[in-house]
Amino acid sequence: MRTLIKNGTVLSATGASAADVLVDGETIAAVARPGVFADDAADTVLDAAGRYVLPGGIDAHTHMEMPFGGTFSHDTFATGTTAAAWGGTTTIIDFAVQAKGTSLLSTMDKWHEKADGNCAIDYGFHMIVSDVNDTTLKEMESCVSAGVSSFKMFMAYPGVFYSTDGEILLAMQKARDTGSTIMMHAENGIAIDELAAQAVAAGRTDPVQHGLTRPPELEGEATHRAIRLAKVTGAPLYIVHLSAAQALAEVAAARGEGQNVFAETCPQYLYLSIEDLAKPGFEGAKYVASPPLREKHHQTDLWRGLRTNDLSVVSTDHCPFCFNDQKQLGANDFRAIPNGMPGVEHRMDLLHQGVVAGELSLARWVETCATTPARMFGLYPRKGVIAPGSDADIVIYDPKATQTLSADTHHMNVDYSAYEGLEITGKVETVLSRGRVVVSPDGFSGSTGHGKFLSRDLCQYLN
């Protein structure tokens, strides 16, 4: 089956050019000057005049069916990957979660059981390490061999996922030795828990307290500590969901010294703020995620960080919990509100809105949302670029179409939108996943089970 995408503007991390793309089966066969291929070279011809043709988005941070806070994030691998496809994301990297007292290998098996045969787009796993011991450290080697080449650790959530500095050091040494990457949730969870307990003891239990008890200084401090531990061990470090100017300054300083330190931010930190957490009544619970939404001035720094490459990747940290039941677990105590927000469907659109607003170039849009995540997590050049031999994961994007984000129209399995009513310029028109049209103006034509597990190489992206 051959598909010709003609008359479009093909985007890459280095720019834009008028070109036609020929897809043969699951991969890209050729990219050529407009008109080089006759229509009869293909079984299907897609006219992309006036549209961008870009590599499918790669969301390197999602949590489908994640056990957290006494419940599970509400998107399954089936619903979450379908929503991702609607939004122009053709690969997710989700997190397998090691529970304390269990092994990494049994955890990996468990996550394969959840995801295999259920995804609409291709997927990989990172491994959350929450129990550092000799077995875990040894098993990190087997994870890397099995294509799970990045490990998330937590300086937050004492008693749940938290690791001590010593445990982090040991895992970083193993990452250095295996060439794998440590991803860090950098917030000082020990100090935060004290602040949160003080707030509750004083009767301050509403959702905004989640933000007020997790000050940006404690994200900056933990980021600094993680960077120093990475320096001592020589491990590459990737800071996840960076939200605060203080943390960005630490990353920028380390990168300035040539250390292999990278960071991602998420659309919620670029568009939403602590004012959302402070909405009347319990409404703010919709916006409870960690790190918390910050004061608006941090957004200026984050957009700048994306331009300067101190922030290399935009991921969503998609972790949806329904407002009408799951978020209500914390109705009397903000500490019990499950942490996480929905977003996997809207990352490409929200970052394109950054292009419209003059915050990002088209090339940086593609680079931060597709090309760099592919290189960072061992998927390049199979993913993240429109080039001969690469998987035909392609988005045809209409930059002039408009849309209004809403829970009434989104496809994520959650009962609210964090961006309800937000007007966006630009819209996904057609999505190909390994050569198959999965979204078109006629609707969703993919299927759960089409998505394949991606055994990933090591990071190919060095500072």
Ligand SMILES: NC(=O)NCCC(=O)O
């Ligand atoms: N971010 C969040 O609040 N929930 C998901 C788990 C995590 O990434 O820390």
Ligand SMILES: [Zn+2]
């Ligand atoms: Zn985290």
Ligand SMILES: [Zn+2]
């Ligand atoms: Zn996360």
